[in-house]
Amino acid sequence: MISPTQYPTRSPLYHLQANAQLSRLGDSLTVARYSSGETEAARRCALVDLCNLAxxxxxxxxxxxxxxxxxxxxxxxxxxxxxxxxxxxxxxxxxxxxxxxxxxxxxxxxxxxxxxxxxxxxxxxxxxxxxDSHAWLRLCGQHCAEVMAKLCAVDLRPQSFPPLAVAQTSAARINVIVINAGTPLQPCLELLCDRAAAEYFWGALLDAMGEFDGCAVGIEALI
Incomplete structure (x- = not known):
């Protein structure tokens, strides 16, 4: 079994991934999946840890x-x-x-x-x-903007925040960079925050996603 502790570079969220299926990502590891059915979850509302992607x-x-x-x-x-x-x-x-x-x-x-x-x-x-400085999370699915509306004062709906727009703002009371990296059919927000705040922001996002049956998924749901 692959363990995060086998690699010198680990996500700041690695201790939350004990029951996940892991896979290599370059010289580090990432979550391949947490459970079955994640592709459908990614269409609805899903959160991905990309902290180990360059x-x-x-x-x-x-x-x-x-x-x-x-x-x-x-x-x-x-x-x-x-x-x-x-x-x-x-x-x-x-x-x-x-x-x-x-x-x-x-x-x-x-x-x-x-x-x-x-x-x-x-x-x-x-x-x-x-x-080293920024954690990277991806929020994807049709409810992205509604989730972020609970945490951020900036209007991130597609009509106000179009594809490839960037916002340097505050979300869940921390500084966050938000990039609209999706399309109308596949909404996706790249979220970058201080690496030390990764676990806090991860938890805040999951809590905000609960209303939409959102969940954490691995990268297999994105490929």
Missing amino acids: RVGFRGAGSAHYLQAQGFELPPAPNLALRQTDGSLVARLSRTEYLLLGSLGDQGQRLQRLENGWQQDATANYLLPRI
């Missing part, structure tokens, strides 16, 4: 040029995101700051290589190791 940030006047040289397309303005051809996501948080979220398709390997290959030079381009 993510990285860059800040500085030279960051845009650096990322474009690495083959990334960038959003034209702050508080917008752009899906890349490999499934990864680039979110622009300010004029000179970017957050990159890895793809399950390649288990985040592209971003892991990007982070490992970065070197400081005279250019104003600074690496922000976001896997």
Whole structure:
């Protein structure tokens, strides 16, 4: 049996996954599934722990040029995101700051290589190791906006918060980055919060999802 303690990198939520079926995710582990029937739950209302999937940030006047040289397309303005051809996501948080979220398709390997290959030079381009600073949860299903309405004052309904919009706001009284990474047929919000607050925010989301029969699911429900 695979155990999270066998790997040096663990999700801050790993101690809640004792009864889950685990699978490898690059050099770490993730939950493959908690129980049967999770694909249907993901359509309705589901929460996924993506804390072990690669993510990285860059800040500085030279960051845009650096990322474009690495083959990334960038959003034209702050508080917008752009899906890349490999499934990864680039979110622009300010004029000179970017957050990159890895793809399950390649288990985040592209971003892991990007982070490992970065070197400081005279250019104003600074690496922000976001896997160390931010937990990453995915809320998916048709009731996403209704769940978040219980926790966040920002209107996250699709008509007000369209696909690829980014909000840097407060939810459940902590700072959260929200990215609309879904479509009208497959609603999906990427949620990033302080890593130390992961268990608290996970619990707050599950509590808010109860009205909609929401539950935690593994990545098999997303593939």
